Amino acid sequence: MTSSGASPRYALIAGSGFRDFATDSASQQVDTRYGSPSSPVRELEYGRHCVYLIARHGENLQIPAHRVNYRANLAALESLGVNCVVAVNTVGVINESLEPGQLAVPDQLIDYTWGRDHSIHDGNADNLQHIDFTEPFCAELRRKLLTAADAAGVACHDGGTYAVTQGPRLETAAEVDRLARDGADFVGMTAMPEAALAMEMGMRYACLSLIVNYGAGRGQASIHEDLHAYTATARMLSMKLLREFFHRV
Numbered sequence: 001m002t003s004s005g006a007s008p009r010y011a012l013i014a015g016s017g018f019r020d021f022a023t024d025s026a027s028q029q030v031d032t033r034y035g036s037p038s039s040p041v042r043e044l045e046y047g048r049h050c051v052y053l054i055a056r057h058g059e060n061l062q063i064p065a066h067r068v069n070y071r072a073n074l075a076a077l078e079s080l081g082v083n084c085v086v087a088v089n090t091v092g093v094i095n096e097s098l099e100p101g102q103l104a105v106p107d108q109l110i111d112y113t114w115g116r117d118h119s120i121h122d123g124n125a126d127n128l129q130h131i132d133f134t135e136p137f138c139a140e141l142r143r144k145l146l147t148a149a150d151a152a153g154v155a156c157h158d159g160g161t162y163a164v165t166q167g168p169r170l171e172t173a174a175e176v177d178r179l180a181r182d183g184a185d186f187v188g189m190t191a192m193p194e195a196a197l198a199m200e201m202g203m204r205y206a207c208l209s210l211i212v213n214y215g216a217g218r219g220q221a222s223i224h225e226d227l228h229a230y231t232a233t234a235r236m237l238s239m240k241l242l243r244e245f246f247h248r249v
């Protein structure tokens with residue numbers, strides 16, 4: 001049970017590290033009041049759980065972060081009864097004590113995105129709600145991810161601030177310096193508006209972030225060399241963690 005009393009029903013929204021994740025599973029097309037989600041919704045068997053999966057950037061990675069229909073993705077999951085979303089995403093690292101190839105479960109975010117449909121409240125004043133976004137991620141879901149990491153023997157950083165940038169280009173070195181001054185530990189492109197929409201729709205939401213490169217201007221190699229070198233490792237660790245997570249929840 002979740003602390004609100006409802007039985008948990010899980011979904012993964014997975015990003016670019018997960019191109020060939022469970023391609024042979026059953027899938028369904030779900031249409032929503034916001035249009036079509038990024039991909040058909042796949043059904044994964046994880047032990048006794050049926051876990052829904054949406055490929056955030058489409059099945060061929062064709063949808064950049066600023067064009068993802070975040071509202072449709074979450075509304076599709078909501079219509080299937082999902083109330084717990086694990087958002088798997090890739091990030092660059094800013095915090096100097098962390099390295100590419102590692103995992104993290106952030107506990108805060110700063111939103112630098114613009115022009116995205118970031119709310120389900122866009123004109124119907126009857127339903128207008130100002131969600132309390134002080135804690136953008138679900139503490140219980142975060143804890144379960146970290147417990148699963150421990151049990152699976154996968155190192156996973158607890159906490160940190162995820163700076164959400166617009167993309168699709170990567171940042172300049174000066175922009176990453178500014179994000180560091182703002183207190184960011186990681187930089188990625190997708191946690192917003194996803195986290196806020198999930199909360200507006202009453203779903204628990206936490207990120208499992210795969211650190212796949214040093215933020216611009218911070219590493220020895222180019223960002224694309226980092227991505228090439230570290231994505232597979234971080235992805236393999238995240239799958240190990242998720243197997244343990246769904247075994248335990």
Ligand code: HPA
Nearest residue numbers: 090091092187188189215
């Ligand atoms: N910046 C923004 N988004 C990202 C990065 C980055 O360095 N790495 C992975 N997603």
